[in-house]
Amino acid sequence: MSSVKRTDTVAFIKAGLLLFMALAMLLTVLGVVRLSGLFYDLVDWCRSVVEGCLPYVTADVLLFWLSGGLIVAGLLYASIKNATGLLQSYLRIKRLPLYTQGASSVVLIRDDTVAVAFTHGLLRPKIYISTGLMKRLGRDELLGVMYHEIHHRRRKDPLKILALSFLKDALFYLPVGRCLEERIRRIKEMEADRTAARRLESPIPVARALLKLKSSLVSLEAGGASIAGYELRERIEALLGRSRADLSARPSAGFLLKNLLVVAIILAGLSMPVVATEGYTCTTKHCTHHMEKLGKVCETHCHT
Numbered sequence: 001m002s003s004v005k006r007t008d009t010v011a012f013i014k015a016g017l018l019l020f021m022a023l024a025m026l027l028t029v030l031g032v033v034r035l036s037g038l039f040y041d042l043v044d045w046c047r048s049v050v051e052g053c054l055p056y057v058t059a060d061v062l063l064f065w066l067s068g069g070l071i072v073a074g075l076l077y078a079s080i081k082n083a084t085g086l087l088q089s090y091l092r093i094k095r096l097p098l099y100t101q102g103a104s105s106v107v108l109i110r111d112d113t114v115a116v117a118f119t120h121g122l123l124r125p126k127i128y129i130s131t132g133l134m135k136r137l138g139r140d141e142l143l144g145v146m147y148h149e150i151h152h153r154r155r156k157d158p159l160k161i162l163a164l165s166f167l168k169d170a171l172f173y174l175p176v177g178r179c180l181e182e183r184i185r186r187i188k189e190m191e192a193d194r195t196a197a198r199r200l201e202s203p204i205p206v207a208r209a210l211l212k213l214k215s216s217l218v219s220l221e222a223g224g225a226s227i228a229g230y231e232l233r234e235r236i237e238a239l240l241g242r243s244r245a246d247l248s249a250r251p252s253a254g255f256l257l258k259n260l261l262v263v264a265i266i267l268a269g270l271s272m273p274v275v276a277t278e279g280y281t282c283t284t285k286h287c288t289h290h291m292e293k294l295g296k297v298c299e300t301h302c303h304t
Contacts (some may be wrong), residue, residue: 067266070173078169082162093120093128100126105153115213117145119152122159136212140205145213147196148206157188173266176259186234193235203239210236 097110106127109116115133119125127149134142152158164181171177197203210232
């Protein structure tokens, strides 16, 4: 019964995170999404304050382009960083002593000095495993590693992880980006661990394999998912039932407020017109409107 509840909780969290990611991406692409209720009032208030304090053409245009530039800069940064990382990881793998037969989805790394296993590739991912790992692990432990990586390959997790990394980098100005990436990575690794344990009908071989892999972590820039890739100690304890991963922890109110404030400022800037209206001319109406704010400066200027 508890496992069913835990599965439902994880599914609910995943659905919520995916929904939040979709919303964040929508804000990034469209930029001018209008929100209802209190949040929209906040955006409108920010805009009115800026327009009231800086009623000039340059201010409106500057704020618009600063907000738009921040979004474009995030997209460019994410594109360059992840494309470079993906290329580097492919080149790094190409330099390895690889062996494969035909169109097999499993590639052998002929190196007894390293113990690694990972899944790499976006649309047609493959499993890479070293001869050093095969010699270090027992039969059940090796099966656990393979079941773990098969789970990543079938779910196309390398592609999803790359998309997560892109989203985090594109939204570098939002603290929630890194939080989302870490949370979803944890969920994916623990799902693969549980799948392997279920196939073996015991979590012990998977936990032993993780312990042996603890000293041989694989670093892949992009496009990869490794059994030794994330929070090994937490995963081992969760497999053995010694601790329960808290995947339902909610972010603090202060953390959410920071993200909402950044989004509100960006939306306020994007809501400025691309071509702002002309500034005020010096008339009696203008002077009356600004006399309280500018005092004798405006009054003297209008009378001359």
